[in-house]
Amino acid sequence: MSPIRFLAALSAALLTLLSLPARADLKVVTTVPDLAALTRAVGGEHVDVVSLSLSTQDPHFVDARPNLALALNRADMLVAVGLELEVGWLPTLQQGARNPRILSGAPGYLEVFQFVRLLEVPAGTVDRSQGDVHSGGNPHFLYDPRAALAVARGITERLATLEPQHAESFRANLAKFSEELEKARTGWEQRLAGLKDTPVLAYHRTTAYLSNWLGFQTLAYLEPKPGIPPNPAHVARVLGLGRQKKVKLVLQEEYYPDNMSRLVAGKIPASLVTLAGGTDFRAGQTYLQRMEELVKRLEQGLKKARGS
Template identity: 60%
Template sequence: MSRFLLLLTVVLGLVPTVARAALRVVTTVPDLAAIARAVGGDRVTVQSLALPTQDPHFVDARPSLVLDLNRADLLLAVGLELEVGWLGTLQTGARNARIQSGGRGFLDCSRLVERLGVPAGRVDRSMGDIHPGGNPHYLYDPRAAMRVARGIAERLGELDPEGKAAYAAGLQRFTSELEAARAGWEKRLASLRGMPLVTYHESFPYLASWLGFQTVAFIEPKPGIPPNPSHVAQVISLARSRQVRLVLQESYYPDTTVRLVADKVGAQFVRIPAGTDVRAGQSYREHIEEIVTLLERALKAKETP
């Protein structure tokens, strides 16, 4: 090799390779982040504005979140007014035309699923925290998650046409793994079908639709309204008459009252993890597995004399 070619080889070896810039995806909740990461693979960077320990109805619109959105190529939202109290402020402050509502870089994922809990007639604040478009907690149902994943893959492909094949492969992998796991989950929780349950908030209609249990009472007298002693007494009486065996609550709510109800009824209290712990590397499938395991253990504990 000539001196010139040798020198050229050395110089080129010192020049850093220009990597393809990954699409920057920001999501409102961790479950959407986990799904986007599974579909997008190494062609995306993903972060969630809310933590799995936070109530997504109430997220502090911190300046750091504005900066995250300023740099985002795609914003994924749950929709159905789950984030109505905080997301709009962040979008405005971000000064990023891509991720404003209606833009190519904004995806309201509720448009991808079959909505439950759409109220009939007029809705007003006296009814509590009612969502006029339907219940927003659809990500507890893996069937809805698969529909969301398809929509995310399609939008990623629109923003990054060169990555369409990679996103299709990521979608296929995510869907196949989730479908295989779902069959096992349904078998393990078959005894839940038709079972009467009590929940704290109206958080689980999609979970109930998937697993077949019946929610007979809510510990909140109205959505978002803290329980009072009179209503709690009514819930306990009804739960006893219906022989309720499980009481469910999302992990970000205080649990003193719920544990009291479960104890008075003689039911198992199940504290449901509210979101995928994406920062710890948890996948959406692992998150649902965690929920299924908790329900399974509670059922077995109640069956044990």
């Protein structure tokens, strides 16, 4: 068979496949797994949720693998953090997906930063000599359950716009989620009351919202500037500061190298707390379970620091 004929036959076969409008649920794709967990919580049975990245991945640096574009091609809604967190990879996927429903500006595209009271919004002008500063504000707000609730509310409203027939169900789910989360939050706050005003160090500027919620003081970061890996001179300064201020905890995400944090924590001494980068959504974890785990790790770290 000539290649052209083969191609024609293949195209014909594919075109018949094309005409299958399988449309049971609203297909939602999120950039990070925390957003997937929140969408699942409020969307319930009416949404089919996929996250483009895993909790073990640094959301700044995700590979734009073409299978992700395929997921977006079939999506009805795309939920992103925004604030240029995903700028290095999401636009490529959006443009390659051939799906006008999820392009920026379409009703199916939602950036959730708009629902959150943002922290670390640079006051003056920002340029890249300051490192990888997010000029719109710090995008790592999903560590704060209060911000997560606001985001869940925003997602609910958008879902209700896209699927008005299920709006009641979405709002009921939100009410339930809100109640559970608020209850759990009170418990978490009690367990971590000891963190208040505790001096800590962190690797990257991901702790702003966590510290705003729990009241600890982030004195310095191991990265000399956001996105710039630690160098000896800077780490020595941070170590000195850590000792002087009697730092109890060193915080960092799983997806950052931990040699330096380990070293610094050992020398201060303080306890190193490694935080999961997000919800392990693919394994079925919920946002509440993810936060429970995070609180537990902080609690253990604090206990260890007290004990020593």
